[in-house]
Amino acid sequence: MGNKSNGHSWDPSRHYKDVKVAKDYDRIRFSSLSGRVFNNQEKQIIRECFQDLPRDTVVLDLPCGTGRLADILLESGLRVHGADISDEMLVVANERLANYGEFFTTEVIDAFKLSGKEPQFEAALCARVLMHFPLQTQIEFLRGVASITRKRIVINHSLNSPYQRFRRWIKKLLGHPRSANYPVSNSEIKQLLAESGFVEVKRRRINSLISEAVYIIAERSTE
Numbered sequence: 272m273g274n275k276s277n278g279h280s281w282d283p284s285r286h287y288k289d290v291k292v293a294k295d296y297d298r299i300r301f302s303s304l305s306g307r308v309f310n311n312q313e314k315q316i317i318r319e320c321f322q323d324l325p326r327d328t329v330v331l332d333l334p335c336g337t338g339r340l341a342d343i344l345l346e347s348g349l350r351v352h353g354a355d356i357s358d359e360m361l362v363v364a365n366e367r368l369a370n371y372g373e374f375f376t377t378e379v380i381d382a383f384k385l386s387g388k389e390p391q392f393e394a395a396l397c398a399r400v401l402m403h404f405p406l407q408t409q410i411e412f413l414r415g416v417a418s419i420t421r422k423r424i425v426i427n428h429s430l431n432s433p434y435q436r437f438r439r440w441i442k443k444l445l446g447h448p449r450s451a452n453y454p455v456s457n458s459e460i461k462q463l464l465a466e467s468g469f470v471e472v473k474r475r476r477i478n479s480l481i482s483e484a485v486y487i488i489a490e491r492s493t494e
């Protein structure tokens with residue numbers, strides 16, 4: 272399940288179990304000016320993706336990480352069940368979201384070990400994880416999330432289009448840090464969702480000229 276990043280074998284299911292990685296996660300990614308702007312825009316999009324749900328709906332946030340995005344859902348009046356394979360990330364999330372009391376609960380879950388479980392949640396958020404795995408492993412991860420979700424899944428991903436490949440090439444020439452390992456094309460997004468029993472109903476972009484991030488609202492397929 273690992274992949275190669277910067278020449279080292281990197282396993283996203285193990286990497287975040289390090290206490291220091293968990294404690295530094297938000298500061299390293301989102302404390303610069305551009306990081307803060309992106310973080311705010313991403314939170315607004317996530318809020319909009321769930322805004323039509325009745326208050327009090329319990330949203331599954333898998334993987335929840337440090338609770339960065341759970342925060343905005345809780346602020347909107349939703350309840351959140353934050354699940355992650357890393358207890359260390361959930362410790363940070365629980366500290367951050369302690370004010371929400373019973374509205375925020377957590378559980379250590381391995382998304383790859385959920386098949387055969389009963390649906391428990393109306394809606395789920397699956398953010399910033401799929402692009403770390405090859406497509407077939409992404410499908411296994413999302414199937415796990417889908418197995419416990421009845422109606423809606425919101426995913427974010429990195430879009431692989433001719434323009435974004437050109438942008439990556441320029442970034443590499445300029446020596447910018449490496450982007451997500453496994454971006455997906457539109458047909459791969461369709462496959463990823465279809466094999467999990469879902470279909471895209473809407474998508475949002477932050478700024479398609481300068482970011483490959485794409486946010487997809489998917490509903491359970493009726494076919």
Ligand SMILES: C[S@@+](CC[C@H](N)C(=O)[O-])C[C@H]1O[C@@H](n2cnc3c(N)ncnc32)[C@H](O)[C@@H]1O
Pocket residue numbers: 283284285287288333334335336337338339340354355356357360380381382383397398399400
């Ligand atoms: C980059 S963080 C994203 C966290 C959060 N969704 C966000 O957007 O800030 C990726 C998370 O995926 C979790 N993860 C990796 N493999 C997992 C698995 N098999 N099951 C559940 N969580 C997993 C990691 O522990 C980590 O917290």
